[in-house]
Amino acid sequence: MNQEFLRPRLVGRRFDEHSLPLDILKDFAALEEMLVEVAKRQYLAANPDRVRSPKGFTKGLELHLTAVEPGSAIPVIALVFSTLFPSADADYFEQAKEQIVEAIAAAERGQPPALPPELLRYFDRFGRGLREGEAMEFVRRTGQTASLTPATREHLLRASQAEQWTEEVTLKGRIPEVDQADHSFELELRDGTKLKAPLLELHLKTVLDAAVGYRDGTLVAIKGVIQRDRADRRKGFESVEHITPLDPLDIETRLEELAQLRDGWLDGKGRAPERAALVRLAQAFDEHYAPDLQLPYLYPTAEGGVQAEWTLGAWEVSLEITLPAMAAQYHALHLKTGESRELDLTLDSDDGAGWTALNAALKAVQEGQA
């Protein structure tokens, strides 16, 4: 038999479709382990004459995902018993759940959580799959909500007195060095930081190709788990999931580069583009730019905007984008005939009409490149 145990509400863009990315299930597997350990502590606290929990304390008890309900996404997690009736040990699971939720609520308020440090270390894996802007909301006994976010998770890990913890990341950089004997390689980030990573057989070719292209600026994106210490320093990859070679004109990567500019970047002149506006522009390109078109070259403008450019045969095309307004001026010039085409576009309208017009204009130029 089973009984409903937990209904956390997952908030964030990834959960808007009322479904769960499989990635996040790893966090719930970690939560299950944490619940067992906290429940054992509860048992020992209630039975001070015992030095350890009884053998088979959690036998026959498992957490199962039974449904995903809308709102953004609410996984329904049940406690499943192998017996006909709920085990008496199930009460300790209920108490453990409450303790964990209260620890999250305390961290949210900036207060020290009541759980002991060694149990708080389970937050190294529980909550690790959350990205910026995402949250897992739990209902407290009082009816209030306790929200686990990347920030509250960090607070809990700092309270755990751990010297370092892990984070799921996607980092971009170049590969300057491969040590095949040591089964490792280094990823060099834009700021020059080098992170050691384990080299798996299935990534070998991609890593070697990227290392050969190091001097030409060949970039890769690595998704994996890194260690970070209390001083917020990245210490290296614990594991690597994916390595993806990036196009030299990868839009998101280039806009991240432009986000590093500061006011005065152009020899004392030049306004830096707003970081948030660049993120929005990268998302808009991702959502609306036709995938069969050549990627643009992207440059900052002195006024804090971005200029996209294409060389398509004899056509030179530019798109000057004013930020944060996302108003754009399209200009295409045929270098031999002098023919000129111009458009004023709005790239932030809900219907994406500006992007449709841009895609059509570029397609017309690309198809008649002569």
Add this chain to the structure above:
Amino acid sequence: MTPDTLLLRQIHPSFVQDGRVTSQAFRPTPKDEFHLSVDNGDRLTAEAAWRRFTADPACTSAGVLAVSQSECAAQALPVIEDGRPHPEHCSIDFSAFEKKAIEKKAKLLRASAATRGWLFTEAAA
């Protein structure tokens, strides 16, 4: 100055992506009052121009590209040998044109300079 005189233009590193230079490098910014700064290539090598420019800690350059005086003349762009702030300094004068015309001329100048190729790059320094 002759029609073949090369006008040396310093290229900011952010104006280069994957080896390609933006047309913005060949038009004045709004603060330049319609005058694009170049050096007279008859009087100064590209390397010397780069070294002098980058000696100022506030200035960075990925390298030097050039357009000729005749390429400017073909765009009806006068070249002024103003000699300020140094004797070899010249300005390409865009003041007779509106923004759209300036953008068009910048594209044509960029294409000429790109065809000619880099005269000096930071990597060679």
